[in-house]
Amino acid sequence: MLDREDQLARSLRTGPFHLALRSAIECRGLSLARLQYRLAQQGIQVAQSTLSYWQQGIRRPERAESLRAVTMLEEILRLPNGSLTILLGSRRPRGRWLNHLPGSRALAEVMSGPREAVDRLLTEIGGAPGKVRVASLHEFLFLDGQGRLARSELHHVVRAVSGRTDRLVALYAGDPGCDASRIDVRATVNCQIGRIRRDSVEGLVAAEILFGREVSDGETHAMRYEFLDGTADTPFPGHQRGFPFSGGQYLLFLQFDPGCRPSRCLYRSLRRDPQPQEIPVSSHSAVHILEDDIQPGVLSLTCDWP
Structure with a gap:
């Protein structure tokens, strides 16, 4: 069975974003309240409920402030630069989407x-x-x-x-x-x-x-x-x-x-x-x-x- 560090490394390689974030939080042993406090110290305001939604895959970071938070989370959680960001596909996950198969x-x-x-x-x-x-x-x-x-x-x-x-x-x-x-x-x-x-x-x-x-x-x-x-x-x-x-x-x-x-x-x-x-x-x-x-x-x- 993989230990937490191995699981984190694999999640960062394969994604998706919410699983990698959850694995990093568990691996570092930080509570959502502590993460929120550390982000606030850097001038980034994110609700605990939002952090919870992100790690559950209910929501994904989209706005500029949310993407700043993801970048700072990489530092707080001692992750390689860009390792969470890249799992979003682009820094704003909805990116630019032109598609020819609507509604399917x-x-x-x-x-x-x-x-x-x-x-x-x-x-x-x-x-x-x-x-x-x-x-x-x-x-x-x-x-x-x-x-x-x-x-x-x-x-x-x-x-x-x-x-x-x-x-x-x-x-x-x-x-x-x-x-x-x-x-x-x-x-x-x-x-x-x-x-x-x-x-x-x-x-x-x-x-x-x-x-x-x-x-x-x-x-x-x-x-x-x-x-x-x-x-x-x-x-x-x-x-x-x-x-x-x-x-x-x-x-x-x-x-x-x-x-x-x-x-x-x-x-x-x-x-x-x-x-x-x-x-x-x-x-x-x-x-x-x-x-x-x-x-x-x-x-x-x-x-x-x-």
């Missing part, structure tokens, strides 16, 4: 974040659950001189798998402090934007991407669309992408401003290797990851800033 049970299994808000938006906008799957998705993220995400450009090829359909729903979740009312959605190639719904509290935007034609089982449709943001009040924390089904290719490309580059980028695939990999920033201020054969699960890239 499989989507819920790979999606983190405010599900009530997501479900509400998807219900308001309607959709065709499970009608299409990824044949190819190339995602280009462009950051501004303050390290904020300015634009997300998606080159998307989908394949119809369940009857005829003429659209998908893309869901975008902004970074901490974003203004959902100012996030714009634009169709650039072979599609147009239909209805748009927003949740200003959670920073969510749901948009219909209309193909302009119906596609039947086995047929594909290629398009390009983008989200224009730049409204967050913090540097880009990272990116998270969930895939309910297997198949297809995924490319994530990040272009940083040469004058505002991260100190480190960590890539983590929960599907294969739980250990994060450091991805070097190129001389052109860019990083990318490529998955040639998507498997169900969540991919994440986390950025640390100087």
Whole structure:
């Protein structure tokens, strides 16, 4: 049987976040009251009930103050820097989520974040659950001189798998402090934007991407669309992408401003290797990851800033 230290080490490697946090708290022998006191000493106010919810998996840290608390918990619990943060996928676990399979049970299994808000938006906008799957998705993220995400450009090829359909729903979740009312959605190639719904509290935007034609089982449709943001009040924390089904290719490309580059980028695939990999920033201020054969699960890239 594993002792507490071994259990903690394994939890930090494999996650999920709440189990790793619980294991660390048990291993260090600290009460929630003591953790709350230690956080308060550093000017971070977190309720004991919130800490309890985090370690039970009932809630996950999302806001900037909560993420500061997670970073400080790593220090208080004598854990390696970033070891809890990386288990969130990105420092804000709901990250930025654009997905083509709204409303399906499989989507819920790979999606983190405010599900009530997501479900509400998807219900308001309607959709065709499970009608299409990824044949190819190339995602280009462009950051501004303050390290904020300015634009997300998606080159998307989908394949119809369940009857005829003429659209998908893309869901975008902004970074901490974003203004959902100012996030714009634009169709650039072979599609147009239909209805748009927003949740200003959670920073969510749901948009219909209309193909302009119906596609039947086995047929594909290629398009390009983008989200224009730049409204967050913090540097880009990272990116998270969930895939309910297997198949297809995924490319994530990040272009940083040469004058505002991260100190480190960590890539983590929960599907294969739980250990994060450091991805070097190129001389052109860019990083990318490529998955040639998507498997169900969540991919994440986390950025640390100087």
